[in-house]
Amino acid sequence: MAKGKVTPELIEELKKIVGEKYVYTDKDKLEPYSHDEVTDPHYMKDPQVVVLPANTEEVSKVVKLCYDNDVVMVPRAAGTGLAAGAVATFGGVIISIERMNKIIEIDKDNMVCVTEPGVTTSVLQDTVKEAGLFYGGDPCSGDSCFIGGNVATNAGGNRAVKYGVTRDQVMGIEVVTPSGEVVTLGGKFRKNATGYMLMHLYIGSEGTLGIITKIYLKLVALPKYQMDLLAVFSNLDDAIALTPKVMNAGITPVCVEFMDNASIKQVEIFLNEKLQHSDIGNYIIIQIAGDSEDVLDEQCEKIDELARENNALDVLVANPAVIWKSRKAYLEADRARSLVFSMEDIVVPMTDIPQAVQQISRLADKYKVAMHCAGHCGDGNVHIDILKDDRTQEAWEEMLPQIQSEIYELVYNLGGRLSGEHGIGYKRAALMAKYTNPIELKLMKDVKKALDPKNIMNPGKVVNINDEVPVE
Amino acid sequence: MAKGKVTPELIEELKKIVGEKYVYTDKDKLEPYSHDEVTDPHYMKDPQVVVLPANTEEVSKVVKLCYDNDVVMVPRAAGTGLAAGAVATFGGVIISIERMNKIIEIDKDNMVCVTEPGVTTSVLQDTVKEAGLFYGGDPCSGDSCFIGGNVATNAGGNRAVKYGVTRDQVMGIEVVTPSGEVVTLGGKFRKNATGYMLMHLYIGSEGTLGIITKIYLKLVALPKYQMDLLAVFSNLDDAIALTPKVMNAGITPVCVEFMDNASIKQVEIFLNEKLQHSDIGNYIIIQIAGDSEDVLDEQCEKIDELARENNALDVLVANPAVIWKSRKAYLEADRARSLVFSMEDIVVPMTDIPQAVQQISRLADKYKVAMHCAGHCGDGNVHIDILKDDRTQEAWEEMLPQIQSEIYELVYNLGGRLSGEHGIGYKRAALMAKYTNPIELKLMKDVKKALDPKNIMNPGKVVNINDEVPVE
Known part of the structure; x- marks a missing residue:
């Protein structure tokens, strides 16, 4: 992992790029960036600095600066994730795309929406609808999440049965690579067989391979x-x-x-x-x-x-x-019953949902813990809320991995995976390392090393290359 | 590129794996494997040996043997491609999956078809239809192509406007990596946010990253x-x-x-x-x-x-x-008018098709050559047949690159790409190197190097790492 420090000099350089106003270092301004929607304090971490670039050019300059100084970067959209993916777990600079919040174009004839990544998903949905068209993607947190986060995490949601997940809506992305170079993958065309589909590698890579700065979305007819x-x-x-x-x-x-x-x-x-x-x-x-x-x-x-x-x-x-x-x-x-809870996000073949839920019910009895299941049965994606209730943090941290072990043993035996739509982030990186086929995991690490050789872009998330330990 | 030779000893070892009957070395048996549907002799090449494994285990053993002996491998499905992707341009062993032609399962409840890669696409479509469901993918060569080739090349076709291209039908694949390891990516579930979507990297990689040996396809309701x-x-x-x-x-x-x-x-x-x-x-x-x-x-x-x-x-x-x-x-x-012709496969934003076709018409006048346009205007994918007619091979090889240059300048100016569905293979590798954004091209090469470090799996296709020259 990149080992550079966030120095006062670096912060001054960041201010030169984006303006003093858009570099946060005060504790009260940093707090909202210390967590996402994971309510377990175990996954929270105050960042040292948050920088808010206004456009792709500024993102590129910020990334180049961090790259040259060997400083870890954490891309962040609205912070509504459920995997502690956009938290500065390993230190470094949080790069928030929240100011990049313009819908650039709704091209009705080509049925494409071109947008910056910091647009709230429901705003995008409504704007498209006003133009008489429809955006099929719909994470359940549409009112608060950003479209850029949706793409970076390949957000799922309810409508996936008919319209697919976020990946299925994306025709192109502009990406800033870990060394600060800007490249557009895909665009306003609906078929592409011109080499490797890198776009699909970046979609769902949770900010570990680059920062998405522009998005081309497919629109469809409004039902x-x-x-x-x-x-x-x-x-x-x-x-x-x-x-x-x-x-x-x-x-x-x-x-x-x-x-x-x-x-x-x-x-x-x-x-x-x-x-x-x-x-x-x-x-x-x-x-x-x-x-x-x-x-x-x-x-x-x-x-x-x-x-x-x-x-x-x-x-x-x-x-x-x-x-x-x-x-x-x-x-x-x-959440009202137990602020701290773990939301698992398994995916299994649709017909295996009953078997999974029955096993979860048995685990709830065995561990005397409240476990509630709901989800998207049209695609086999089951959310399991495991509630801490009034257990001590210590008892909770002892019990939870045992339950997860039993759940994931079952899920992988059923041919499923540990996340259907919430992603891996930091929260599930160790679980993923444990349960993923070692050949697949090695291939993922090979890809990470190839596209982020300094291990500088959101390191320790998704694939934790050298089993790095979070900063204190 | 891997430099090992196809020796008599290697051929004996291949026979031990798949049986003598399924290793072809006779000239008459090799001829059909010397080309795909590209009719230009420039892109033909007699292979030294073709091996036909019966199952994943045999594929894996064949691949390990070639890997250990540093011998180039060329995966091949039905050979109906239009990019000289499955031809042994750079020598080595052709691995044909034609014997792996069983539909393993039609799972009506999960709406998934699990199949070997050597099933003819129309057979798969018909079998699914008999089960009362529908497979949305439909390359225009369905009667002759294999589903494995469809996935390896991300075949497009007519129905993409409603159902998407082959990529959009795939839920999972089993892949044999260049070193012979077997891994399943995805499966019988419709959502996946568990790490990098390597599956999407293999889909459309034209056999340059591994060999697809099993496929999980999404089925939909039959209209x-x-x-x-x-x-x-x-x-x-x-x-x-x-x-x-x-x-x-x-x-x-x-x-x-x-x-x-x-x-x-x-x-x-x-x-x-x-x-x-x-x-x-x-x-x-x-x-x-x-x-x-x-x-x-x-x-x-x-x-x-x-x-x-x-x-x-x-x-x-x-x-x-x-x-x-x-x-x-x-x-x-x-084809009836001119056996040798070049079929370009550009993709542009849908609304730019008239501009592209008008420019092509001007080029036809300028070069006094027959150029015919047809294609999929619902997704901006235009096929342009450039006919050799009675030109000499020399005159043709001089003229064609000039026309292509003019076409691709325009296409890239319109934000398009050089292939919508036919792929790059060997035929378009040089064009791709010329027109692709250098940052994107470097990323693709980084991925190829990471996942095929020996440059042994269909080298010189899609991304030609060291500008290798075909064998004589």
Whole structure:
């Protein structure tokens, strides 16, 4: 890892590049940059300095300065991650792209949006919609996350069943490499077979290979109608098995979400209102969209029929606010009960979700810990909130790795992976090193070493090249 | 580049691995492996030996043997490429995956097809359809190409507007690395944020980073209905401008193809039948698909209306055989006129197609050469056939680079790239080195060096590390 120090001289040089105002060194200004959405203090770290460049040229100059001085860099978007990826765990300079917040162009004819990375995702979605088009990407934190962070982490979300994850929306990116060079990969064209698709390597690399400074996003037609359904099942197998039946029936939902009974009970407490069949229910939420109300009505009827064949206790079609209320409250309900919790983000083949959730339920009993499951069953991505509750930090730090070990043994036996959409960051780097096939891990390290030979760009995240230990 | 020789001892060792029958050294058996679909003899080369492993284990053993003996390897699927990528240009052992031709599993519930790489694409499409599902990928050579070649080259095709290119269908691959190790990247799950997406690096790397031995493909719902339209325009701008109008109107076609007037005239000669408005026409072919005939009828009417507003001379809705007849004959018509021709494969922003085609028309006049344009205007991918006709090989080899230079200057000025779907192989490696941004090219070379440090796996293709010269 690069070993240079953040010196007063370096800070002066940073100020010359971006202006004094945009170099933060005061403790109160630094605090918000000491963490992302991971609430465990174990993953927090006050940075020494945060720099806010205004444009690609300034990013490039800042990166060159750090590179020449051998100082670690940590790219940061909105800090809404769930993997401690944008925290200065190993010291160095945090480079925030928050000032780069302009949508550069909505090209309706080519159906492309060109944007800076610091645009809030929901702002981008709304702006595109005003132009009569649709941006398919939709991480659940759209109101607070930045599109640049979405691309850097390959953010997932609800709509992936129909529209894919962030990767599937990206046509091109401009990247500043670890040595400060600027390169555009891809662009305003929809097919590319011109050499290695480096763009796809940078997407989801969590700021460990470079800083994304401009993005070309694919836009699609805005669907005219939408319908939302809630189906309730006493049996989780029946619930999950609905998805392939719907999809095999020729329906491609926008999303298929699920919540297990433990989650529903927790949300009921949080919302302080009775939820349907909260005693034994498991929820499946399906959204469909299209250009014909008649077709959507038919699809709704078909889903209702399939759900009842699959022993649904109830099927409700209502406005999104009603249908989504419990699912939207899932995270907040857990956070309200236990500020510190670990949110696992496993992905398994869709049909193996019941097996995973049942095993998790057994682990909850075994460790006498609250574990709540919800997620995106249309793509096998299950979030498991493991709640610290009133355990001591020590007891928590002893218990959590044991539970994770048992979960990940199972997940990898099912052919799954440890993160479907939240990424690795620092939080899961050790777990990844443990569970990833050694050949795959070596290939990833080879790529990191090739594209960041100084190990200077967000080191210790994703692949921890030399098992570096965080700074004190 | 690896410098080991194909010795009689090596051939004996190969026979021990795969069996004597599956090691070809006789001239008549080697001939079919001396070329792909590039008809220019300049890009042909008789191999010394072709080996046909039966499974991943044999591939791995063959690769280890070559690796240990420092002998260049050339992975090969069906040999239907258009870039001389699977030819032993630099000597070595051709490893053909043609015997690995089993569809391993169609998992209806997870909507995944697991297959060996040597399955013919149309066989895979048909088998999936029989199971009531749909494989979205569709290179135009589906009857002859292999799915493994599709993945290795990230094959495009007509349906990319709606379903994306091959990359968009792939959930996982098993790869044998240049040193013979076997690793599975991705799998039966639809979201993955577990480290660098190496899978996307291998997809489209044209056998230069490893050999793909197993593939996990995403399946989707089979659309119930399909409609095909032909719209004829006297003005190319009007023709191309129809696409964004259709897509902005909320219609996502399966494909939008075009043919310029020069192509239509050539096809008319080839088919020996009168084609609509062949005197001045440019064709746009649109296919739409969905689950409601009413919706498709409405969309048809809307496209008809938009086409006529855009000065279409004629709009025809008919069965696919009629609508697609001229487009399907495009390549054959050119081949019949001039066996040797160069098929360029540029990609530009969709709205820049008219500018590109007009410039090509000017070049055809300037060089007094036949140049015919057709392609996928829904994604900006234009094929340009440059015909040798009765020029001498010398005159052809002098003229072609000059024309290519002028084309690619323009394409890169428009923000495009030199290959949309045919890939680089050996045929375009020098052009790629010339036109690619030097920073991007260096990054690609860094990746190649990292993942194939011996430069032993299909060297000299895509990125020619040390500007190696083909063997005599």
